[in-house]
Amino acid sequence: MTQGIGAQNIGAKGRRPALMIMGTGSNVGKSVLVAGLARAYRRRGLKVMPFKPQNMSNNAAVCADGGEIGRAQAVQAQAAGVLPSVHMNPVLLKPETDVGAQIIVQGKRFGTSRAREYGKQKAKLLPYVMESFCKIESSADLVLVEGAGSPAEVNLRSGDIANMGFAEAADLPVALVGDIDRGGVIAALVGTYAVLENIERSRIKSFIINRFRGDPSLFDSGISEIDSRTGWRCSGVVPWFAQAADLPAEDALDLAGGHGTQGVGGAVKVAVPVISRIANFDDLDPLRLEPAVDLALIQPGEVLPADADLVLLPGSKSTIGDLAFFRAQGWDVDLAGHVRRGGKVLGICGGYQMLGMRIHDPEGLEGAASTVAGLGLLDVETVLAPEKTVVARQGVAPAYAAQVRGYEIHLGRTDGADCARPFLQLEGAGADGAMSASGQVMGTYLHGLFGSDAFRSEFLRGFGAAARLAYEARVERALDALADHLEAHLDLDGLLALAQSRCG
CATH class of the missing domain: 3.40.50.880 (Class I glutamine amidotransferase (GATase) domain)
Structure with missing residues (x-):
């Protein structure tokens, strides 16, 4: 079944279905959503592969092919039922000081760079990122790509390999996630629209409201407001998912x-x-x-x-x-x-x-x-x-x-x-x-x-x-429950159709 699904959706350029999940900011739940989507689509018979072009974390995992990637991508691989690979997270930044980080490229130590210097190196890293993406894509029915931070950080747009820069290089449709629990989600989504270039706005096809507490119908007018100001459609409102605490934490902020x-x-x-x-x-x-x-x-x-x-x-x-x-x-x-x-x-x-x-x-x-x-x-x-x-x-x-x-x-x-x-x-x-x-x-x-x-x-x-x-059994139960949660509250068919639209 998996081979048939994949074969039906290879475009003229040999591209596979792929969707990029970006966020209005850090820690809005992108990593968890990608893990849940990976498990949900896996249960539909798809071979799902996670991918994150650039990650910043001191929480790493060792891969079967040698080398290290961000822990979140290893959890996403577990959700997808595949072995973690260094190509799932080709650039990993591991902060060593307040202004510098060790750079891991395709699982291996590449060097150390200060933040200002790293900005000048990003363009040199794009070929590695694209090489890894092609390897991941070649063996997948569906690639779920996670962005880093926010595409609204336009001061970091030059040479970007983490968000819109990569989405354009790989020609990916985007779903944008906003975290309503932190407040200001309408401003976060509409504000992202406001600072993006027209070509970048058009790449975003839908938005997701994450971590909602209470009656989701109370936010119907908010969805209409976002839709009218951006033209993006809503792919769902995801209620707060308490079992996310059973999954490995990615960010040291979770320890604060x-x-x-x-x-x-x-x-x-x-x-x-x-x-x-x-x-x-x-x-x-x-x-x-x-x-x-x-x-x-x-x-x-x-x-x-x-x-x-x-x-x-x-x-x-x-x-x-x-x-x-x-x-x-x-x-x-x-x-x-x-x-x-x-x-x-x-x-x-x-x-x-x-x-x-x-x-x-x-x-x-x-x-x-x-x-x-x-x-x-x-x-x-x-x-x-x-x-x-x-x-x-x-x-x-x-x-x-x-x-x-x-x-x-x-x-x-x-x-x-x-x-x-x-x-x-x-x-x-x-x-x-x-x-x-x-x-x-x-x-x-x-x-x-x-x-x-x-x-x-x-x-x-x-x-x-x-x-x-x-x-391990508890982590597996949490991933299954997360997939159930997203099946109930997201338009998974619509998101899959977006991913398949890449194949033209």
């Missing part, structure tokens, strides 16, 4: 709300200091959703709670900078007190590096060449190096007699006396991580280990708690 909520009252209190360049924070999702866990996200200026059972130091895109940030909050003092009271500590990736005696940056990868003192809780040292480890792993946690599965994304190598007590044994890689002689302090390079239900269960058993969450 303070303490965790799902596990409040859980038997095990896990405190996570929210460092400034936190990375791969989807490590926290299984703990956030686990009823046995009270996950406390400690914001800058707050103290690490004295009643925490475990302090978890998360990954970081800038280990040395975040170590200084950690100390500036006084968290080093809080952490030392936590250990004296018998509390446990786990560092993942950058957090593991911080726990050691020293971090060496001889090539100045994170600024000037330097050596800085670590937190001194593990007898290990880290040397940062330009070669980046990006690989999926599986293995066992010997202390817990449990299988683990995850991935590594990091610069540098860590060695020292405490590595004689590895935290994990990984297939094809051997020992990973370290444990202190007391067993209180642990570190590992493996992201995603708490997504392994058996490991999480045994790990929490060590604190006297019983895990009750089947994590």
Whole structure:
């Protein structure tokens, strides 16, 4: 069935049906909508492929073909029932400072650039983006493309590869999403229309109102107002979808709300200091959703709670900078007190590096060449190096007699006396991580280990708690429920017709 559908919709130029989902701004729900649409159209028998030309996130995923992409595109691939590929997100920007980011192109480290300099490089990246899109398109019945930020950011239009620049290069129809929950959705949609050029306005064929609370009929006049001012038709009003919280978060802004909520009252209190360049924070999702866990996200200026059972130091895109940030909050003092009271500590990736005696940056990868003192809780040292480890792993946690599965994304190598007590044994890689002689302090390079239900269960058993969450099953249920939600509230037939119109 899939081959037939695809074959019927290949245009004269060999193009496949494709639709681009743009937003009036960041965090309006584009990523979740694309995931839900991918699952819904997959259930209709289509081979769906997600694509995002440019993403900015420190939450990354490792692909089967080697390399990394934004976590959101990996979730969209899961929704579509396909393996994630580096070509689904050919340009990934990973912020390292307030004004600069590491550039990942087709899964590999391409370089580092300041924001002003990056604007001049975008045109050079378009060929990579188009090459990846052609690869994705060639194997799909339907491509769902996600924009980044907003096309209304006309100050960034020159050389754009994320929104209208890419839509024009690939000749894509566009559906524009507005988030009514944040207010001003009419102004956001009509304002976008106002600042676009006529050729760009004509590329937008419909709009979607997302995250509506209450009676959607109350917004009928709003839909008419948007339609009359733009000429775009409404493809649906999507009510608030609470189960979106069960999907991995893409943006660090999702951590800005303070303490965790799902596990409040859980038997095990896990405190996570929210460092400034936190990375791969989807490590926290299984703990956030686990009823046995009270996950406390400690914001800058707050103290690490004295009643925490475990302090978890998360990954970081800038280990040395975040170590200084950690100390500036006084968290080093809080952490030392936590250990004296018998509390446990786990560092993942950058957090593991911080726990050691020293971090060496001889090539100045994170600024000037330097050596800085670590937190001194593990007898290990880290040397940062330009070669980046990006690989999926599986293995066992010997202390817990449990299988683990995850991935590594990091610069540098860590060695020292405490590595004689590895935290994990990984297939094809051997020992990973370290444990202190007391067993209180642990570190590992493996992201995603708490997504392994058996490991999480045994790990929490060590604190006297019983895990009750089947994590991957819960994510799958959320994706199915999201597809049901969109089937009920969006014109999926109309959106598919828009995608097919590209094939002429």
